[in-house]
Amino acid sequence: xxxxxxxxxxxxxxxxxxxxxxxxxxxxxxxxxxxxxxxxxxxxxxxxxxxxxxxxxxxxxxxxxxxxxxxxxxxxxxxxxxxxxxxxxxxxxxxxxxxxxxxxxxxxxxxxxxxxxxxxxxxxxxxxxxxxxxxxxxxxxxxxxxxxxxxxxxxxxxxxxxxxxxxxxxxxxxxxxxxxxxxxxxxxxxxxxxxxxxxxxxxx
Numbered sequence: 001x002x003x004x005x006x007x008x009x010x011x012x013x014x015x016x017x018x019x020x021x022x023x024x025x026x027x028x029x030x031x032x033x034x035x036x037x038x039x040x041x042x043x044x045x046x047x048x049x050x051x052x053x054x055x056x057x058x059x060x061x062x063x064x065x066x067x068x069x070x071x072x073x074x075x076x077x078x079x080x081x082x083x084x085x086x087x088x089x090x091x092x093x094x095x096x097x098x099x100x101x102x103x104x105x106x107x108x109x110x111x112x113x114x115x116x117x118x119x120x121x122x123x124x125x126x127x128x129x130x131x132x133x134x135x136x137x138x139x140x141x142x143x144x145x146x147x148x149x150x151x152x153x154x155x156x157x158x159x160x161x162x163x164x165x166x167x168x169x170x171x172x173x174x175x176x177x178x179x180x181x182x183x184x185x186x187x188x189x190x191x192x193x194x195x196x197x198x199x200x201x202x203x204x
Contacts, residue, residue: 007033007041007043007044007045008025008030008031008032008033008044008045008046008047009032009033009035009044009045009046009047010022010025010032010033010034010035010046010047010048010049011035011036011037011038011046011047011048011084011087012034012036012048012049012050012051012084013036013053013056013080013083013084013085013088014036014056014060014079014083014084015051015056015057015080016049016051016056016103017051017101017103017106017107018034018049019034020106020110020113020137021047021049021101021106021113023137024110024113024114024117024133025047025117027133027136027137028117028121028123028125028133030121032047035084036084037083037084037087038084038087038088038091040091042095042097043097044097045097045099045120046093046097046098046099047099047120048088048093048098048099048100048101049100049101049102049103050088050100050101050102050103050202051102051103051104052103052104052177052199052203053080053085053189053195053198053199054177054181054186054189054195055103055175055176055177056080057073057076057077057080058175058177058180058181059175060076060079060080061073061076062175068180068181069185070184070185070188073181073185073188073189074188077188077189077192077195081194085194085198086194088198088201088202089194089197089198089201099116099117099120101113101116102202110134110137110138111130111134114130114133114134177189
């Protein structure tokens with residue numbers, strides 16, 4: 001596939017699956033720029049990934065190898081809030097130059113990414129191409145690549161793929177706040193009005 005002659009911006013809050021989606025775009029020959037803030041432009045294509053904020057915050061903590069507790073949660077709430085949260089609260093990404101992908105939908109079914117892209121870019125991907133890309137970007141393959149490159153810390157980073165150390169936690173992307181967090185930790189997250197607005201808008 002030829003590189004699209006339009007700008008593709010990948011916008012998402014942190015830890016929302018944007019690197020996986022970035023690599024799908026790369027495999028399809030489409031160069032994209034990753035942003036954590038949104039600037040509306042009708043001539044730009046936007047690929048947007050959204051993840052439940054509580055799970056994104058847990059993932060943010062884990063990438064730095066920190067313990068999950070009320071202190072680390074509070075710190076990572078603050079980091080999460082300054083990276084695109086206001087934008088996903090205030091904007092509705094409904095126009096046809098926006099492709100919205102929910103982390104929970106595509107994590108264990110990458111066909112959803114490709115199905116969305118077929119519609120968004122008006123293209124058709126063969127089963128052979130799908131299987132080739134999905135095999136290359138399967139979580140176990142990616143984990144092996146991180147090991148082979150000796151990426152141990154989050155700061156260890158591949159400039160092409162954007163993969164880094166601690167990219168995939170021990171939960172293999174399936175961080176479930178209802179299982180991982182205790183009541184005090186959940187209450188801290190629930191008390192944040194901006195996080196509640198995201199959940200109300202996208203997860204109710």
